[in-house]
Amino acid sequence: MSGLDTNQYDSSNLQGAYAWTDTLRGIHFGPGSTNKALAKLFEKLGGSKALLVTGKSLHDKTDVVKKVEAILKSMNAYGGTFYEIGEHSPIAGIRNGLKMFRENGCDIVVAVGGGSPVDASKAILYFNHKDHGVAILPQIAIPTTLSAAEYTIGAGYTDDEGQKVAVSDPRLAPAGIILDAELTLATPERLWLSTGIRALDHAVENLYRPLIPPPLKHLCYTAIVDLFRYLPESKANPQAVDVRQKLQLASWMSLWPIKLEKYSALGLSHAMGHKLGARYSIPHGITSCLTLAPVVRLKAEVASQEDKEWLAGALFHLRKASTGSLEGDVVLLSKLIDELVENLGLRSTLSQYKVPKEDLADLTTKSVGREDDPTWGRVLKIFESLY
Structure with a gap:
């Protein structure tokens, strides 16, 4: 693969x-x-x-x-x-x-x-x-x-x-x-490709999700590489069944079954997406197109050293040269995700889905869990940037 x-x-x-x-x-x-x-x-x-x-x-x-x-x-x-x-x-x-x-x-x-x-x-x-x-x-x-x-x-x-x-x-x-x-x-192109970004969201957030063992994180690297490679190929040739099969396997690798006691959001991007999706009828895949890149960019500022190392490691697998710093590498990964979303024609905004600006503070609180969370202000800025 x-x-x-x-x-x-x-x-x-x-x-x-x-x-x-x-x-x-x-x-x-x-x-x-x-x-x-x-x-x-x-x-x-x-x-x-x-x-x-x-x-x-x-x-x-x-x-x-x-x-x-x-x-x-x-x-x-x-x-x-x-x-x-x-x-x-x-x-x-x-x-x-x-x-x-x-x-x-x-x-x-x-x-x-x-x-x-x-x-x-x-x-x-x-x-x-x-x-x-x-x-x-x-x-x-x-x-x-x-x-x-x-x-x-x-x-x-x-x-x-x-x-x-x-x-x-x-x-x-x-x-x-x-x-x-x-x-x-028969799956519509926008649905197929955007759920591919959803799978990418799984793979990336599993790099800093607690309780995910290192072997599965390396499996996520493989998923990331395949999603970056085969989503554009699938857009270019929608009838290529072999490419679609590889993408289904990449989706599997992005969220490999693991025995956990409780179901929860993988990370901040998923938490934000959960709050946006049902409330404003935004499809699952599109929420990931909106939130994943800016959340990864935020991780360059607030993540632990270990989590930054796991995120930065994706560049090696994507065959991208290091910027010379962990923070710079994580920012570069966020840029690559943003470019992929753009190249797949999946760019969207909260204004398109009629999300009221006055709801953003409440969305932020529900995404991070409490108003006194140290990242509250930064997450609010992410929501504001999505207009």
Whole structure:
């Protein structure tokens, strides 16, 4: 993968499977892998009937959902399709999905789409457990974006007041994941590329996230390199399935499944994005396009020596010369991220999404946790700069 000349190996070899203990029973990857992988995962999990959970656009405007439905029907395991999942997983859709899940006698969820269907499926299974006193049942995730929600134990959703909240349990992590690049071809370009920046956000913030072991940080370096390389290639040639498959693997590497006791934002960029997204209907990927580069720039001023070293190390892997100082190298990394966002045509502003300037102080407090946080003023300046 990363660091290899693509002319030196056959991209069609990007096929395979990976398994882990506890909740995650298998990750299958490769173009066309859904056809066989879905049946294999059902057999491992002992599922009998699946509710397919997806979004309205994917259901109405593409044939992706129909393809997965056909596979489930051929297995005699189709329990219906629920496609009322909106952006940021509103609670109303989750309640309706849970109702259909129970009425149809389903014992497994197959989520197809981006982060919202995957998170909504986790929430459906969580509330099925909490409200009805049954075990947390399994999910199989078939992502069509690069948001990487399928690798976490938590689910973010929007409550009745329009606030982004979350539920968390180690058993909510999908039991099976299928990375089939062929099913991503219908994903709109802006969604595909912006969720690639979301994956970059995961990889970069994991370099300074507590409790992430060094081997996984080195995996994040590989993800960073591949995202910088293959996102522009995917923009230039959207139908290149091999490039899309490499990006799906980079997304996986950006947020490699790790056993944590509680789901939380990876870092400040994610925290800011969570506060912006649901409140102002800004897509997950776009929030990362807005916040990641300025947050990395802030890290050059406020991060610990160790965190700066990890961030600066990305330049070596990106084959960029050091500036001669840790702070300068971290600033350079932020500039490279900013340039990537610009070159992918993903530049946006808070004014485009009608975020009132009078809300910025409250957004800052909610992002950093308290008004007396030492970075409060600097984070406010970041929000102000995004206009």
